[in-house]
Amino acid sequence: MSSSIENEYFCDGLTEEIINALAKIKELSVISRASSFYFKNKKTTTKEIIEKLGVATFIGGSVRLSKKKMRITVHMIDTVNDFLFWSETFDRDLEDIFKVQDEISLFIAEKLREYIGHIEIEDKLVEPLNLSINTYREYLKGRYYLMKFDYESTLKSIKIFEEIINEKPNFPNPYLDINQGYAYLGTMGLLPADEAFQIAQPYLKRALELDLSSPRSQLNLSWIECWQNWDLQKAYEHANNALEIQSTDEVYLTISSYLTVEGKLGPAQNYINKALELDPFSAINHHYKGYIYYLQQDYKKAIQFLQKSLTFNSVLPFPPIYIGQSLLLSGKFNEALEYFDGLKGVSLKDLTKLGGKTMSYAFLGDVSKCHIGIRELETYLNTELMGKALTFLVLTNVLLGNYEEAIDYVELAYKNKLPIILLFNTEPILKPIKNHKRFKKIMIQAISDNSNYTPIKRYRHSLLHTEDISKYVKEMEQVMMENKLYLNPNLSLKDLASYIELPTNYVSQLLNQGVNKNFSEYVNTFRLNEFKERVIFDENKNVTIMSIAYDSGFNSKTVFNTFFKKKEGITPNTYLKIKRRN
Incomplete structure (x- = not known):
């Protein structure tokens, strides 16, 4: 405000x-x-x-x-x-x-x-955090720009985090944020992958020295094991560690992406659905659900989710690639060409427009324009956009039937340890070369097939032994009745726990397992019984129903009326009329 x-x-x-x-x-x-x-x-x-x-x-x-x-x-x-x-x-x-x-x-x-x-x-x-308010505000500003997921904003956030590190060198978060920023730039081909990962590495190392156990540290380690080291087993392990500490949509999205790499698209959908449940307005989550539909060759649904992602973040760089490719694979070649050609506000660090049009010409059979596009893409092979250029060169050559040339580019990506290799495994356009000996050999080397991922089970053991539950339930009820604790409208779970001298977590579970009620329902049951006794007293004939309800421990008219009708099936007024008639 x-x-x-x-x-x-x-x-x-x-x-x-x-x-x-x-x-x-x-x-x-x-x-x-x-x-x-x-x-x-x-x-x-x-x-x-x-x-x-x-x-x-x-x-x-x-x-x-x-x-x-x-x-x-x-x-x-x-x-x-x-x-x-x-x-x-x-x-x-x-x-x-x-x-x-x-x-x-x-x-x-x-x-x-x-x-x-x-x-x-x-x-x-x-x-x-051992930070001043001004430093904390600057850190929050950096996070704001980092979460925009575009080239310029990412660089701006990194600069802010570097300034915070100069001031507070033992604060682990900005190190993790810088690592995440460079990892994003390298993974998306906005910087040469090797260069970006090398710059990021000392920041992550320092963050882990300061705080290895945080969920963000584990998640950053997970990303590195997958996209840089190509070790899915370790990637899953670190993602599991992060999920055990804190359940976030980012972890579910991460695990979904690993399952996608392995071609386990059904489980991947389950995890992205969980991510969307926790963050239903996330642009990246909608994008990834659309991407999975793209891989499943359900192009209509893919376009639906990819376009929705752009309504949440219009500058997200990935959806336009797969919207255009979905149109191409749906047979809408001219529509795809028009879409790629009409892309507005595309960053100079993005080859989507050039690559998309080149693929469209391949689908349309316009070999001359397609080769012009290929030659232009090749000019980027010795630049920081090598990864993006290689992706479109591989796809376009497969579309032209130049399978050996396409696999040559795949090998080049493999030799340069580019993360895009992991995306080739499930790419629909690459179907014609999936069983090619050279291609299969590269995929086997890049993607281990023995990750044996098992999702963690998020549960807690019971704090109370079964034989103790009935004993404590009786003791709790006795304390409530003898002290009339329920007449206190501000009674809390902590208050009740202090009376029976048990930790609050124990009493919460005692209510859940012993009486199958939450605290509010348990206490309001006593209040309701108190109200039903008081309301029929002769001395209360001229007292309002709500006055009696408040005297019985209720502190809200809405809560009282709702709870009464839920338990009795009628309103308090109807109940009182029936009692007075009898």
């Missing part, structure tokens, strides 16, 4: 940190940053957001900064019954930002547990 763009980076960072903190809780599926932020500055209602994201619980709020102070409001809405569970305001000092992030994350997690059932919560969800 602050006007300054610098404050916007700050507020976005706070929100993203809370999202990441909640995502660490294994029992929760938390919508990722891109989809949550999609609705920023858009005229839309809470109901519309809930429907588009398909969520069961909605967390909203605002941040207002004023000099060295900040006011953060947070509220939670039950999307099934459409009512406000709670609302809370935090007035804090700006310098305490990391402490506040953890405080709010834990507060939300505790409230979620009270209303949706057992989840295990660590004592701390956000680790503080």
Whole structure:
């Protein structure tokens, strides 16, 4: 709610940190940053957001900064019954930002547990960073540009991260971000792969020295093992490690890409679907789902998802390649040529327009124009665009029937350790050479067929022994009744846990396994019984129903009415009329 763009980076960072903190809780599926932020500055209602994201619980709020102070409001809405569970305001000092992030994350997690059932919560969800507010803001600005996924923005982000490293050399995150930036530029052929990976390597090495166990460190290691070292087994292992620490769409997308490399397109679809579940408005996730459909030769669906990805990020460089190739493989040669020729705003670091038109001429049988395109593509073989040029040269030569020349280019890519090799394995245009002896030999050398990937099982062992559950359930009920704890409208799960002297995680699981209720339902059952007893007392004949409900421990009219009707099947008014008639 602050006007300054610098404050916007700050507020976005706070929100993203809370999202990441909640995502660490294994029992929760938390919508990722891109989809949550999609609705920023858009005229839309809470109901519309809930429907588009398909969520069961909605967390909203605002941040207002004023000099060295900040006011953060947070509220939670039950999307099934459409009512406000709670609302809370935090007035804090700006310098305490990391402490506040953890405080709010834990507060939300505790409230979620009270209303949706057992989840295990660590004592701390956000680790503080040894940074000043100004440095933190600069870091968030760098992340903003890094996530744009284009050449110029990536370089801009790297410059910001380098300045932060000069100031804070023991802060691991900017090292990881620089590694990610150069890895992206090398993988996408926007810089020579070898050069980009060599520049990135010392940054990653330093990040791992500072923090090997973070999910981002493991994910960066995973990418390197796949796209640089071509070791899928190790790539899967590191991705699994990242997933064990924190369930994010980025990890599911990563695993989907590895399965795609191996040609396991069914499982790859399952993983990209999970990524889209967590981040349904992510441009890169929609692109990759479209790409998998392209590999499955379902070109109509491929184009649908690829075009949708561009509605979320119009400068994403990959979708236009596969939109055009889908048109070509659908037999729409002239439409594809027109599409490639009409690409607007294509970066100078992108050969999609040239390569796409060259392939289109091959499909159309215009050999003369096709060869002109091939010769122009060949001029880039000794430049930083070698990877992109080789891709289109391989594809075009296969289309022309020049299989030996195409495989020569594949060998050149292999010798230069270019990541594009891994994409050739499943490319539909390369079908004519898939069984060629030379091609198969290269693919076997590049892609190991013994990765034996097994997804991790994300579960927790029971904290309580079965024989203890019934004992503690009776003790908990006795404590509730003797102390009438439920009459406290602000009673929390932590409060109840302190009375029976058990850790909060244990009591949460006790409610889940012992009485099959979440905390809110458990306590409101006592309140409901209290209300039913009080409402028929003669002395309460002239007292309003809601006054009796509040005296029974309820603190919300909506919660009371909704819970009463759910349990009794009728409204409180109808219930009272029936009781008074009897």
